[in-house]
Amino acid sequence: MRIGFIGLGNMGLPMATRLREAGHQVVGTDLVAENRSRLEERGGVATTSAADVAANVDVLILMLPSSDVVESVLADEAVAAALRPGCLVVDMSSSEPLRTRALAERLAAERGVDLVDAPVSGGVKGAVAGKLTIMIGGREELVGRLRPVLEAMGTVVHTGPVASGHALKALNNLMSAAHLLVTSEAVLAGREFGLDPAVMLAAVNGSSGRSGSTENKWPNFILPGTYDSGFALQLMLKDMRIATALATQLGVPSRLGERAVELWALAAQELPAGADHTEIARWLGT
Ligand code: NAD
Numbered sequence: 001m002r003i004g005f006i007g008l009g010n011m012g013l014p015m016a017t018r019l020r021e022a023g024h025q026v027v028g029t030d031l032v033a034e035n036r037s038r039l040e041e042r043g044g045v046a047t048t049s050a051a052d053v054a055a056n057v058d059v060l061i062l063m064l065p066s067s068d069v070v071e072s073v074l075a076d077e078a079v080a081a082a083l084r085p086g087c088l089v090v091d092m093s094s095s096e097p098l099r100t101r102a103l104a105e106r107l108a109a110e111r112g113v114d115l116v117d118a119p120v121s122g123g124v125k126g127a128v129a130g131k132l133t134i135m136i137g138g139r140e141e142l143v144g145r146l147r148p149v150l151e152a153m154g155t156v157v158h159t160g161p162v163a164s165g166h167a168l169k170a171l172n173n174l175m176s177a178a179h180l181l182v183t184s185e186a187v188l189a190g191r192e193f194g195l196d197p198a199v200m201l202a203a204v205n206g207s208s209g210r211s212g213s214t215e216n217k218w219p220n221f222i223l224p225g226t227y228d229s230g231f232a233l234q235l236m237l238k239d240m241r242i243a244t245a246l247a248t249q250l251g252v253p254s255r256l257g258e259r260a261v262e263l264w265a266l267a268a269q270e271l272p273a274g275a276d277h278t279e280i281a282r283w284l285g286t
Contacts, residue, residue, distance in 0.1 A: 001058045001059060002058050003016075005019070005061045006030075006060070006061070007062055007064040007065075008028050008063075009030065009065075010231070011127050011230075014124065016028055018130045018152045024149065026039070026044040028045070028046055029052075029053045050078075051078035058088070059090060059149055061092055062074075063092045066094075067103075070095055074103065080110075085111070088113075089115040090115075091103075093119065096242050097246060098163070100163040103115060104162045104163070115162065116165075117135075117164075119166055120133065123230060130154060132155070134150050134155065134156045136150065136158055136159060139161070173236060173243065174240050174254075174257050177239075178260045180281070181263060181280065183213040188285050198219075217229065221276070229277065233271060233275045233277040
């Protein structure tokens with residue numbers, strides 16, 4: 001297949017690389033020249049024009065920071081005009097579900113183009129290994145068409161109609177962020193008591209307190225002191241806000257979620273721009 005890829009950052013580049021390795025033609029763009037060069041090094045075609053990426057592709061994948069950016073890229077008249085009917089637009093970014101639903105309706109009505117949401121979980125490691133969990137929202141027939149393409153990047157879970165993937169992804173990250181907060185507070189308290197954090201994590205991983213934070217984030221990025229998961233704190237905060245705003249719109253209380261957002265927002269203010277999300281543990285401990 002001919003695949004367009006917009007957004008070749010921490011996640012987009014390894015995902016586009018997996019598509020190349022699966023034998024697809026990949027044409028991509030990013031605002032950062034170095035990211036475009038990296039795609040070329042991996043056998044893709046890079047261009048500075050999003051409209052060139054959108055032209056003549058079967059599938060147009062977006063892996064961008066937020067709904068704001070996704071909407072602005074697709075609102076560009078040259079990009080919209082380049083999309084041909086039958087092309088599938090796949091927003092793999094972690095975007096806002098209600099905006100995704102509206103965008104899909106607009107694209108279908110104005111351009112005759114289908115959009116599905118297919119956000120991912122698994123981090124940079126999962127993207128490099130092709131082991132992401134891909135939460136896809138859209139009509140069965142569209143999911144069926146995309147499945148062979150997406151399977152080059154991970155395991156596909158059909159979550160329901162369009163925007164359901166984005167809803168699930170944001171709610172997943174709210175859980176993940178709250179786990180990381182409470183895990184970090186507990187490990188820091190345990191260390192103060194004299195427990196060895198590595199022993200604590202090993203024990204918790206066989207106990208009921210375990211989570212992605214005890215199994216992955218603490219042992220791989222926090223204990224070694226590298227804080228280099230490749231997922232920015234600002235992006236985590238964006239996802240938490242999407243999830244709590246959604247809950248509010250639905251009339252579901254998000255008491256713990258709102259408190260977690262406050263703490264992450266404070267950390268974002270105090271840490272340097274671009275800090276990795278695992279820095280929340282260091283911030284709590286200092
Ligand atoms: P990133 O900031 O590393 O990559 C985003 C890329 O988009 C950047 O390279 C940027 O230059 C590019 N970009 C921004 N505006 C653009 C435009 N108008 N045209 C072309 N390129 C543009 O972010 P990331 O970590 O790769 O995350 C991308 C999305 O995936 C986000 O929605 C994030 O929440 C989500 N996500 C990230 C991870 C992770 O572990 N990093 C995991 C799951 C989901």
